[in-house]
Amino acid sequence: DQQVKQNSPSLSVQEGRISILNCDYTNSMFDYFLWYKKYPAEGPTFLISISSIKDKNEDGRFTVFLNKSAKHLSLHIVPSQPGDSAVYFCAASANNNAGNMLTFGGGTRLMVKP
Amino acid sequence: DTGVSQDPRHKITKRGQNVTFRCDPISEHNRLYWYRQTLGQGPEFLTYFQNEAQLEKSRLLSDRFSAERPKGSFSTLEIQRTEQGDSAMYLCASSRTTENGYTFGSGTRLTVV
Numbered sequence: 001d002q003q004v005k006q007n008s009p010s011l012s013v014q015e016g017r018i019s020i021l022n023c024d025y026t027n028s029m030f031d032y033f034l035w036y037k038k039y040p041a042e043g044p045t046f047l048i049s050i051s052s053i054k055d056k057n058e059d060g061r062f063t064v065f066l067n068k069s070a071k072h073l074s075l076h077i078v079p080s081q082p083g084d085s086a087v088y089f090c091a092a093s094a095n096n097n098a099g100n101m102l103t104f105g106g107g108t109r110l111m112v113k114p
Numbered sequence: 115d116t117g118v119s120q121d122p123r124h125k126i127t128k129r130g131q132n133v134t135f136r137c138d139p140i141s142e143h144n145r146l147y148w149y150r151q152t153l154g155q156g157p158e159f160l161t162y163f164q165n166e167a168q169l170e171k172s173r174l175l176s177d178r179f180s181a182e183r184p185k186g187s188f189s190t191l192e193i194q195r196t197e198q199g200d201s202a203m204y205l206c207a208s209s210r211t212t213e214n215g216y217t218f219g220s221g222t223r224l225t226v227v
Binding site: 004006009034036041042043044045046049089091100101102103104105106107 | 162216
């Protein structure tokens with residue numbers, strides 16, 4: 001049972017345009033959400049996060065939106081740059097999870113074309 | 115501090131052999147995690163340590179898998195009697211107790227032939 005799903009395995013965007021990556025979750029106990037970026041042959045690197053008490057968090061070109069009622073979050077990258085080409089994972093954790101274990105989605109490969 | 119370090123980066127082993135991986139976390143991080151990632155999937159939780167205590171183990175971690183973190187510093191993950199299904203990227207991560215996000219290492223890619 002996949003508790004975190006990224007339904008688009010890949011996304012292609014032109015440089016300078018907006019990239020929107022989507023993520024859905026099923027576990028209503030999740031209250032903290034993160035996005036990680038992964039380049040080939042490297043481990044995932046933390047990008048941006050959001051707590052369930054917020055519906056938006058912005059950091060430079062990256063904005064994460066959370067819709068708790070729909071159990072949906074999205075990552076917006078604007079403007080997109082070729083260096084953003086990577087696999088993006090969303091992840092979630094539950095506050096009652098004392099170990100802060102993360103549940104990851106399957107990832108979306110973003111390709112930004114020059 | 116150079117981040118989370120994993121060794122080796124790649125390991126090819128024959129089915130039935132034992133393998134051991136090492137992870138050196140960021141020095142001030144008291145939490146250490148092991149995840150496994152197969153092709154086309156996101157990382158899956160295996161186990162985690164708070165200092166030297168192993169506090170949680172996933173059902174993915176069969177009896178052939180064992181992890182240790184002596185003295186709360188580096189950690190080792192051993193797989194006994196490897197099977198082809200064990201082929202994956204094994205990721206280590208660390209964090210402070212107060213943090214929600216992790217810092218991942220570059221992983222150890224295991225290929226069982």
